[in-house]
Amino acid sequence: MRSIVLTKGVPDFSEGAVSFDEDGHLERGKTPTVMNPNDEVALQAALQTTVRHGGHVSGMSMGPPGYGEVLQEAMASVYTDDSYLLSDRELAASDTWATAITLSAGLETYQEEVADIDLVFAGFKTADGETGQTGPQTCWAMEWPIVTHVIALDIDPDERTLRAKRLVEGDIDEVETVEAPLPCFVVTDPEFEPTYRTASHRLTHKRLRAETEERAANHDAHLTTWDHADLNLDPDYIGLDGSPTIVSSVDPIPKAPSEREATMIDPDEDDMGDVLEEMHPFAAGAGD
Amino acid sequence: MTDDHEHYEAVVVGCGPGGAAAAARLADHGVETLVLERGPEAGSKNVSGGLVYAEESAPYTLDDLFDGFREAATERPVTDYYIHNVAGNSVKTYDLTDLHEHDTDWCDSVLRRDMDSWLETRVHEKTSATGGGVLTNVRVNGLLRDHGEIVGVTCDELEPIEADLIVAADGVNSELARDAGLMDWAEPEEWFQGVKAVVDMAPDAIDDRFDIGPEEGAAHLFSGDLFEDVRGGGFLYTNADSLSIGTVFHLDSLVEQSAEPHELLDALLTHPLLAGWFKNEYHEREYAAKLVPDSKKVAHRRPYRDRLVLVGDAAGQMQAQGPIIKGMNHAVTAGALAADAFAITRGTADPAAAGRRYTTLLEDSGTMAKLRPRRYDLARTVGERDTVTNAVERVLASPIGSLAVGNPIADRLLQRAYNSPFLVSMLPDTKTGYISLPTLIAEEHGKTIHWESDIEPPTLEERIGDLTYDTDVGNPHIELRDESAAASGAAVTACPVSARDFGGGCYRSEAVTTNGTEETLVSLDTQPCVECGTCAIVADTEWEHPRGGKGVEYREG
Ligand SMILES: Cc1cc2nc3c(=O)[nH]c(=O)nc-3n(C[C@H](O)[C@H](O)[C@H](O)COP(=O)(O)OP(=O)(O)OC[C@H]3O[C@@H](n4cnc5c(N)ncnc54)[C@H](O)[C@@H]3O)c2cc1C
Numbered sequence A: 001m002r003s004i005v006l007t008k009g010v011p012d013f014s015e016g017a018v019s020f021d022e023d024g025h026l027e028r029g030k031t032p033t034v035m036n037p038n039d040e041v042a043l044q045a046a047l048q049t050t051v052r053h054g055g056h057v058s059g060m061s062m063g064p065p066g067y068g069e070v071l072q073e074a075m076a077s078v079y080t081d082d083s084y085l086l087s088d089r090e091l092a093a094s095d096t097w098a099t100a101i102t103l104s105a106g107l108e109t110y111q112e113e114v115a116d117i118d119l120v121f122a123g124f125k126t127a128d129g130e131t132g133q134t135g136p137q138t139c140w141a142m143e144w145p146i147v148t149h150v151i152a153l154d155i156d157p158d159e160r161t162l163r164a165k166r167l168v169e170g171d172i173d174e175v176e177t178v179e180a181p182l183p184c185f186v187v188t189d190p191e192f193e194p195t196y197r198t199a200s201h202r203l204t205h206k207r208l209r210a211e212t213e214e215r216a217a218n219h220d221a222h223l224t225t226w227d228h229a230d231l232n233l234d235p236d237y238i239g240l241d242g243s244p245t246i247v248s249s250v251d252p253i254p255k256a257p258s259e260r261e262a263t264m265i266d267p268d269e270d271d272m273g274d275v276l277e278e279m280h281p282f283a284a285g286a287g288d
Numbered sequence B: 001m002t003d004d005h006e007h008y009e010a011v012v013v014g015c016g017p018g019g020a021a022a023a024a025r026l027a028d029h030g031v032e033t034l035v036l037e038r039g040p041e042a043g044s045k046n047v048s049g050g051l052v053y054a055e056e057s058a059p060y061t062l063d064d065l066f067d068g069f070r071e072a073a074t075e076r077p078v079t080d081y082y083i084h085n086v087a088g089n090s091v092k093t094y095d096l097t098d099l100h101e102h103d104t105d106w107c108d109s110v111l112r113r114d115m116d117s118w119l120e121t122r123v124h125e126k127t128s129a130t131g132g133g134v135l136t137n138v139r140v141n142g143l144l145r146d147h148g149e150i151v152g153v154t155c156d157e158l159e160p161i162e163a164d165l166i167v168a169a170d171g172v173n174s175e176l177a178r179d180a181g182l183m184d185w186a187e188p189e190e191w192f193q194g195v196k197a198v199v200d201m202a203p204d205a206i207d208d209r210f211d212i213g214p215e216e217g218a219a220h221l222f223s224g225d226l227f228e229d230v231r232g233g234g235f236l237y238t239n240a241d242s243l244s245i246g247t248v249f250h251l252d253s254l255v256e257q258s259a260e261p262h263e264l265l266d267a268l269l270t271h272p273l274l275a276g277w278f279k280n281e282y283h284e285r286e287y288a289a290k291l292v293p294d295s296k297k298v299a300h301r302r303p304y305r306d307r308l309v310l311v312g313d314a315a316g317q318m319q320a321q322g323p324i325i326k327g328m329n330h331a332v333t334a335g336a337l338a339a340d341a342f343a344i345t346r347g348t349a350d351p352a353a354a355g356r357r358y359t360t361l362l363e364d365s366g367t368m369a370k371l372r373p374r375r376y377d378l379a380r381t382v383g384e385r386d387t388v389t390n391a392v393e394r395v396l397a398s399p400i401g402s403l404a405v406g407n408p409i410a411d412r413l414l415q416r417a418y419n420s421p422f423l424v425s426m427l428p429d430t431k432t433g434y435i436s437l438p439t440l441i442a443e444e445h446g447k448t449i450h451w452e453s454d455i456e457p458p459t460l461e462e463r464i465g466d467l468t469y470d471t472d473v474g475n476p477h478i479e480l481r482d483e484s485a486a487a488s489g490a491a492v493t494a495c496p497v498s499a500r501d502f503g504g505g506c507y508r509s510e511a512v513t514t515n516g517t518e519e520t521l522v523s524l525d526t527q528p529c530v531e532c533g534t535c536a537i538v539a540d541t542e543w544e545h546p547r548g549g550k551g552v553e554y555r556e557g
């Protein structure tokens, strides 16, 4: 399995680390950047996949050159085989839309230059103003299926499918099981817990953890940085210039309805046609 | 056969000295070896006094099996060894260095968290090379059987595992030995209870106050009336920058006297003799306790069943040679011999071949003779007969007895007697050896100490508060089967983290009135439990260790 984990740097909100200016505004320059705590869960999911099925995990992040440390933290604290940093002055101040475009360009470049991707993992939304949409939007740009709120995960490498348990929040939380073809985009829920129930999995986990810690000590040797030229991106399309949204206030992402049916479809023409047909009345507003 | 279980050539349960030695030696033989340890790190569950002996006569020692062991994992070599006979403020000290050096290649003080975690790393390196390794946070909860035959282990955290050899190195209160029907937890007289405090002291203060060099260490033992009528003794060992101070008592005696273990420890800590070393500074790093088997009574003569072998405390291989306690070294020997036995018999169809060979190796190496000395069995019949004891006691108490012990020649003879490995191992487990004789010696020959101790050891509540726990909420590992005072009341005092009239401990007793009759009932809260094993023996319980990683975590040990 070839997995990519999208990680994001956030200001270190832990006590003593945050720095505020006289007006009480966060001083990002003085506040150290750490990995989004929820990305750890995504990394755990990728590690679990690697322990069970073997493979390779790459950490990918978008941000200033200093974000290499975020990728290093991902490598040291959980597991990655190597790191890809999408970094360019032109990419600064992107909103989630432009971030999604850049990340999907990163994934595409990865597929062209490195290897085909089976799984992309991302953590749940962050505490620093992200809207929780980067994941879905990146995925949308990649035209891959996405499974969100994942709390447990299993892969069938032969069938090239993924089975996941999703936590569907409601008055009473429900768990639904879904299946999706690979390649697939997985957004882990903070409740995700990796499980290793056999001795051999635990031994592999221990070995991979020791190796990744050793690698992380020499992180620069495992870091590749891509700028907009490497990514084939038009500077006008990304960064502030390319950000169509301005964050005015942040709303919670809508809760998924708790009752629904998941049907597996082959993404061939006929099946897609059926789906489109079924969706047509809703799209036309007839479903109300 | 059950193909769906994972299989390893050897599974070793427990990564104390016994398990570490077994695993290292198995790896040396190229045997694929998996080690399962319930603590978050090896040593986090373990307590010893701790002096590790390397006996000249032993087939294996820790530095044989682990290069650089002494440099990396021990505190100080023990160069000075004394016993103090105490009667009130009167103390008579004998130099026991001869006894200590008998059959001793080297002997170092250790702290178990440091020692065992160092061993764990080495064992993991060695066993990884065989396709196995060490897994922590895994508690083995029983034996896997196929048609009644032991074929592997079951765990709280993992799927069952099959193995050609299963080494139970899971220490005292071995759940595997019990499951196999090889050990029971019935008789208090078969066990000691050890309680210990690790106390801060700067290295140069240690050198200065114990009159030793930086590469030297001291061991001091204490017996006499210090502990009233409870049979046992105290110890003090110097570490690099701390002291290990503790007590070891016969469990049956603790129960008979309804003694509070922490109070007995405090009696030692606050004795004026120790005040001279503390100089009014006392900072306790850790309070700890654990049961210790008495090999003379419980070392199993045939410690195996099917593919299962018992090593170390699990097999009762803990030798109390008079005041000298030797458990770790024998666990190491036994572990390595069990590994050799498997290597020799590898491929034999008979599943118990390794166990049988291991038993022979224990005999042939002289290990079993040390653990269960024949002369003890002889002395015991005499020593334990009350009439004889009483007669000896009466003589000692009489003016003639005192005179005999008290004359200057007797003093020299006594020092020699204490230094005789033969005589010390003959000391029967009675009041005479532990209390009457030392008290008399101190009275007759002792020097009186004229200062008092100002030391105030922490309360039990503070001691519990300072320990680290990861409580398995809602899943207590001990359940009381019978809450009557008659069945389980002994635990209220004998539990090292419980006490009469203390509401914050594990065991409490309360008067309950039902239908007009008042009776005393015992209740249990396992939260402060230090997993010492005492109540498994002295109370009517369903006793298990906590799940992997849960429960108390020692930092010193
Ligand atoms: C106060 C005191 C003083 C002592 N003084 C000395 C001394 O000075 N010198 C000396 O040589 N000995 C001394 N001993 C005895 C010595 O500590 C033991 O004999 C020795 O530790 C036995 O080693 P072992 O490997 O058999 O067991 P242990 O060291 O107890 O190791 C057993 C291991 O198994 C693990 N385990 C247990 N159950 C399970 C399970 N179900 N699943 C997975 N893992 C499990 C435990 O966590 C532990 O790591 C003393 C003991 C005490 C209590």
Ligand code: SF4
Binding pocket: B478, B491, B494, B495, B496, B497, B498, B506, B507, B526, B528, B529, B530, B531, B532, B533, B534, B535, B536
């Ligand atoms: S509850 Fe039992 S095992 Fe726990 S500390 Fe008390 S006596 Fe020891």
